[in-house]
Amino acid sequence: MIDHTQIRRRLLKSGAALAALAAAGWFRPGTAAAESWNRGAFETHALADARRALGADNAQSGNIAFVQTPEIAENGAVVPVGIASSIPGTDSIAILIEKNPNPLAAIFDIPAGTEAAITTRVKMAQTSNIYALVRAADKYYVATKEIKVTLGGCGG
Amino acid sequence: MKAVLGCVALLAMGIAPALAAQSSTTDEIAKYRAALQDGNPAELWEARGEGIWKAPRGPKRASLERCDLGLGPGVVKGAYARLPRYFADADRVQDLESRLVWCMTTLQGLTAAEALKNRFGNGSGARSDLEALAAYVSSESQGAKMDVPLAHPKEIEAYRIGEKLFYYRGGTHDFACATCHGEEGKRIRLQDLPDLTTPEGARAAYTTWPAYRVSQGEVRTFEWRLYDCFRQQRFPELVFGSDAAIALTVFLARNANGAPFAAPAIKR
Amino acid sequence: MGDPMKIRAALMGDETEVKVLMSHEMETGQRKDGKGQLIPAWFIQNVTVTWKDKTVLAAQWGTAVSKNPFLSFRFKGGAKGDKVTVTWVDNRGDRRTDEATIA
Numbered sequence: 001m002i003d004h005t006q007i008r009r010r011l012l013k014s015g016a017a018l019a020a021l022a023a024a025g026w027f028r029p030g031t032a033a034a035e036s037w038n039r040g041a042f043e044t045h046a047l048a049d050a051r052r053a054l055g056a057d058n059a060q061s062g063n064i065a066f067v068q069t070p071e072i073a074e075n076g077a078v079v080p081v082g083i084a085s086s087i088p089g090t091d092s093i094a095i096l097i098e099k100n101p102n103p104l105a106a107i108f109d110i111p112a113g114t115e116a117a118i119t120t121r122v123k124m125a126q127t128s129n130i131y132a133l134v135r136a137a138d139k140y141y142v143a144t145k146e147i148k149v150t151l152g153g154c155g156g
Numbered sequence: 157m158k159a160v161l162g163c164v165a166l167l168a169m170g171i172a173p174a175l176a177a178q179s180s181t182t183d184e185i186a187k188y189r190a191a192l193q194d195g196n197p198a199e200l201w202e203a204r205g206e207g208i209w210k211a212p213r214g215p216k217r218a219s220l221e222r223c224d225l226g227l228g229p230g231v232v233k234g235a236y237a238r239l240p241r242y243f244a245d246a247d248r249v250q251d252l253e254s255r256l257v258w259c260m261t262t263l264q265g266l267t268a269a270e271a272l273k274n275r276f277g278n279g280s281g282a283r284s285d286l287e288a289l290a291a292y293v294s295s296e297s298q299g300a301k302m303d304v305p306l307a308h309p310k311e312i313e314a315y316r317i318g319e320k321l322f323y324y325r326g327g328t329h330d331f332a333c334a335t336c337h338g339e340e341g342k343r344i345r346l347q348d349l350p351d352l353t354t355p356e357g358a359r360a361a362y363t364t365w366p367a368y369r370v371s372q373g374e375v376r377t378f379e380w381r382l383y384d385c386f387r388q389q390r391f392p393e394l395v396f397g398s399d400a401a402i403a404l405t406v407f408l409a410r411n412a413n414g415a416p417f418a419a420p421a422i423k424r
Numbered sequence: 425m426g427d428p429m430k431i432r433a434a435l436m437g438d439e440t441e442v443k444v445l446m447s448h449e450m451e452t453g454q455r456k457d458g459k460g461q462l463i464p465a466w467f468i469q470n471v472t473v474t475w476k477d478k479t480v481l482a483a484q485w486g487t488a489v490s491k492n493p494f495l496s497f498r499f500k501g502g503a504k505g506d507k508v509t510v511t512w513v514d515n516r517g518d519r520r521t522d523e524a525t526i527a
Contacts, residue, residue: 037470101454109483111480113499113500114480114500121490122489
């Protein structure tokens with residue numbers, strides 16, 4: 001008698017590992033012709049889920065700096081964020097904004113030869129912690145900073 | 157001494173910590189503004205505006221390259237720093253936008269309604285040709301010294317009317333421009349308000365419009381700035397290209413004379 | 425195909441600094457128009473920057489990247505006259521490629 005439960009368990013186990021790697025967005029199947037977009041991570045609504053989807057549940061602190069990232073944004077539509085990682089072997093930097101509807105804002109793949117430092121601009125729905133998630137030599141590191149979002153002037 | 161965060165804050169925190177909190181807030185905002193300077197989306201408008209300036213349009217299939225902005229037909233470099241000014245062909249003092257509309261109707265054959273369509277981009281895809289043109293034309297005055305003329309009787313009259321308007325109190329809140337911009341040290345929430353009655357204040361303010369307003373996601377012009385101030389003062393609508401709008405512009409632009417023009421800028 | 429990007433590539437010692445301004449609405453899908461209807465999400469999902477056929481940066485973006493995105497980074501290498509190419513692809517499948525010369 002075939003034990004469907006056992007077979008199902010074994011299939012789920014190996015599939016899950018692959019799925020996790022693929023979901024991490026940093027595992028690109030060789031046959032992929034189109035650009036990959038980590039829907040699973042981008043469409044989460046909670047910081048913890050986004051981190052899990054990126055495989056960064058257990059990120060530790062590391063030598064990551066926020067550069068030219070002001071603590072107060074006069075408007076949440078454009079918040080300058082600069083992240084520089086001094087961790088050797090950095091090959092990916094992600095930006096997460098805790099209180100945004102979807103916390104994951106961006107993932108940058110850093111090939112060898114490119115400085116592990118990125119500057120961009122993000123939208124923040126409200127005052128929130130920003131997380132810089134760095135992957136280096138298959139380990140994950142995180143740094144955080146609070147940015148206050150204000151609404152200026154006469155109201156827009 | 158600049159106004160601090162508010163009476164309640166003063167009483168609650170004591171003076172020194174309140175002052176320290178306010179100056180670090182000011183510092184952080186200054187950092188925010190500095191960080192924005194690195195890449196100004198207004199450059200995208202400048203490129204589009206240059207394309208519109210050179211494109212043949214309208215029933216007359218003509219480009220704007222014969223448009224006289226005050227320095228001769230087609231001369232764009234340095235023109236914005238010398239606007240508004242009197243134009244004999246229109247027999248009127250015109251600012252940049254009203255002059256562009258004039259050229260669109262006379263050179264290209266567009267109707268005024270067509271020229272004024274989408275005068276302000278709506279922040280989500282409906283773009284304004286006038287804003288793109290303003291970005292392009294003003295960028296060609298970057299670095300030029302503000303040199304608004306005050307010679308022709310109509311220019312002088314416009315300046316005087318603009319000055320009167322600046323101090324004219326009205327609307328439901330009895331505001332004038334001067335209510336917010338007529339004294340040192342005023343602030344709305346976290347924004348310091350320039351005192352436009354001083355040369356320094358007028359220069360700093362006028363030379364940084366047009367600007368990409370991040371809160372609008374659009375390049376906004378001085379016409380827009382005045383229109384929006386009127387809205388915030390609960391005044392009746394400041395009609396685009398009206399004598400009132402131009403008069404106020406003449407008053408404020410003339411007061412900025414001597415300063416190097418810095419726009420298109422980027423602001424919150 | 426959207427409007428052209430503004431790309432600046434400058435040699436800084438042994439590195440090339442790349443600054444890009446892209447023209448894109450980056451709609452989150454959460455805003456409502458004047459009639460109260462949701463404006464659909466429309467945003468750049470992938471960005472690739474190459475120099476001499478080498479990918480020097482690849483990015484995946486969500487709706488939280490600001491409208492008219494700005495991006496700045498550096499890579500080792502590059503010489504004056506080399507081309508740096510930037511491509512973006514958005515969630516509608518639209519794409520745009522522009523290049524700049526390293527100055």
